Amino acid sequence: MSIRIGKPKRALRFALRLPISLYHAGLGFLLDHRFLLLTHRGRKSGKLYETVLEVVVYDRATNTGYVVSGWGNKADWYRNLEVESAVRVQMGRQDYAPVHHFLTQEEAVRVWTSFRHKHPVEERLALRLFSRPGRTYKNAADRRKEFLSDVLMVSFRPKG
Numbered sequence: 001m002s003i004r005i006g007k008p009k010r011a012l013r014f015a016l017r018l019p020i021s022l023y024h025a026g027l028g029f030l031l032d033h034r035f036l037l038l039t040h041r042g043r044k045s046g047k048l049y050e051t052v053l054e055v056v057v058y059d060r061a062t063n064t065g066y067v068v069s070g071w072g073n074k075a076d077w078y079r080n081l082e083v084e085s086a087v088r089v090q091m092g093r094q095d096y097a098p099v100h101h102f103l104t105q106e107e108a109v110r111v112w113t114s115f116r117h118k119h120p121v122e123e124r125l126a127l128r129l130f131s132r133p134g135r136t137y138k139n140a141a142d143r144r145k146e147f148l149s150d151v152l153m154v155s156f157r158p159k160g
Helices: 010-024 076-083 105-118 120-129 140-150
Strands: 035-041 048-059 064-068 088-091 094-096 098-102 153-158
Touching: 010 035, 010 048, 035 076, 048 076, 048 105, 076 098, 088 153, 105 120, 105 140, 105 153, 120 140
Parallel strands: none
Antiparallel strands: 035 048, 035 088, 048 064, 064 153, 088 094, 098 153
């Protein structure tokens, strides 16, 4: 099961794509390790696409960035990675050919716990944003548990 949220509307898509201009201008370092620019190949078209993703956790020791698919398995970038490896990742001052890994639920819970401790306000916002429509929760723990049962998370690190 994946997070139930529709694809972004045109205005939101435009806003979400603005950081791509920073990367193209050589200013991706301004986003540090909080965002990455993923270049991936279309599963049907074979064309190259670019998608900016928020990095929920960056592990400096392993040089690994962890991202959440906000649109679950409906996200084109996610579906493309299910068919073919990512082509390129730019994150901070780094630019590399990546290895990606689809996290298990257990791995995703560990990463999300790290995110929650570092960014409690952002976590509360994300849980509200990705809650199932019309659903009420007794507490944040119940909301988090449901979110983590649905979440799809991917890690990216340099090859080699």
